Amino acid sequence: MAMFLSVLLFLFIIAMPIAFSMGLTSIILMMMNGNIQYANIAQQLMGGVNSFVILAVPLFLLAGKLLNSSGITDRIFTFCKVCVGYLPGGLGHVNVASSMVFSGMSGTAVSDAAGLGEIEIRAMRDAGYTSKFSGAITAASSTVGPIIPPSLPMVIYGVSAGVSVGALFLAGIIPGLLTGVALMILVAYLAKKRNFPREAKPSWKMFWIALKRAFLPLMTPIIIIGGIYGGIFTATEAAAVAVVYAFVLSKFVYRELKWSDLIPVLRSTARDSAVLGLIVACANLYGNVILRAQIPIDILEFVSSFATNQITFLIIVNVVLLIVGTFMETISAITIMMPILLPLMHLYEVDPVHFGVIVVFNLMIGLITPPFGLVLFVISKISNVNIFVLTKELLPFIAILLVVLLIITFFPALVLWLPNLMGR
Incomplete structure (x- = not known):
């Protein structure tokens, strides 16, 4: 086990891509054990991506990019501004609410940060916010994206753990709403302390106009979740529906997407999907090799020697994932950690749906935490704020996210209520 981890860490340190690090480490371990079979390597790589569920990944990516390339994000922002902009902290609340709504369409934190982020930061600057x-509230609110369905990390976890993606989507709704409320409470406190501006209270006419403009985009998460649990389509088919719906809205209803815009969108989606697909393929090989080497069993015995109950185990998992999330991209972290964590999850009888939300939430916090938080770098570039200054401003937001993490960790009923209500 020590040799296996040493090789993997060494490849990470020399900046080898995650997929190649996992694949090369697996091959080296097979060679050391003298049982390398090239046909088996090919089968394991193909087996990782030969999945109907994994088709949801490029489709949700495409849906998010179509939304970003049209004016739908502006419609969402305007509607949220009318709804909560008059509260103390004004556009800070709009920022959070917009991310919660947009998350029901794109499923990724980076899409939220890159798509809505520029609109939100520009509007807040114009209104007198620092x-x-x-940048800090935009980064923090973007973490809601992969919690509220649809969610790409939830899809990857579902594939890795053999868990219903639909159940995971439902399980993320209450934690996502709780996160949004917690962030808005913090925004209100900071607004009062720093004397931030607020928007004028809108008239009912302004509300109905904004609702009319944003109504069809707002229907996206309802169509996705309603379709899945209405038995109309599967979670993977829901991703295809999201693509068609986003395309029709952008091209034919609002007419803000040009045919010439499609080529860059499709090229970007293909590139990102290929990267994620390679990671998943190599992760499948990696998982198979460490299972054959009985590494999870060694870790199982080590952890069980001092984690005497489920609560202790969950505390350890949270600490480990928070650390991993600061150094590793979300999808990579899930694919690498799941073969190790799943046997422990079963040993301590943690519900796999509850565990999935805990895993994803931890890694979302990692996206805004140095040294390698991807959203942190995206927002730093968009806002033109030094990354160290941005990190310091983010500290209270990270603290409030950790409080929410503890709540969803130790009160699983909050996470599992909706999946159980719908019969999983």
Whole structure:
């Protein structure tokens, strides 16, 4: 086990891509054990991506990019501004609410940060908010994206753990709403302390106009979740429906997507999907090799020697994932950690749906935590704020996210209520 981890860490340190690090480490371990079979390597790589569920990944990516390339994000922002902009902290609340709504369409934190982020930060600056606060709340609110369905990390976890993606989507709704409320409470506190501006209270006419403009985009998460649990389509088919719906809205209803825009969107989606597909393929090989080497059994015995109950185990998992999330991209972290964590999850009888939400939430916090938080870098570039200044401003938001993490960790009923209500 020590040799296996040493090789993997060494490849990470020399900046070898995650997929190649996992694949090369697996091959080296097979060679050391003298049982390398090239046909088996090919089968394991293909087996990782030869999955109907994994088709949802490029489709949700495409849906998010179609939304970003049209004016739908602006419609969502305007509607949220009318709904909560008059509260103390004004556009800070709009920022959070917009991310919660947009998350029901794209499923990724980076799409939220890159798509809505520029609109949100520009509007907040124009209204008199500081660049560092605008960037911090934009980064923090973007973490809601992969919690509220649809969610790409939930799809990857579902594939890795053999868990219903539909159940995971439902399980993320209450934690996502709880996160949004917690962030808005913090925004209200900071607004009062720093005397931030607020928007004028809108008239009912303004509300109905904004609702009319944003109504069809707002229907996206309802169509996805309703379709899955209405038995109309599967979670993977829901991703295809999301693509068609986003395309029809952007091209034919609002007419803000040009045919010439499709080529860059499709090229970007293909590139990102290929990267994620390679990671998943190599992760499948990696998982098979470490299972054959009985590494999870060694870790199982080690952890069980001092984690005497489920609560202790969950505390350890949270600490480990928070650390991993600061160094590793979300999809990579899930694919690498799941072969190790799943046997422990079963040993301590943690519900796999509850565990999935805990895993994804931890890694979302990692996206805004140095040294390698991807969203942190995206927002730093968009807001033109030094990454160290942005990190300092983010500290209270990270603290409030950790409080929410503890709540969903130790009160599983909050996470499992909706899946259980719908019969999983």
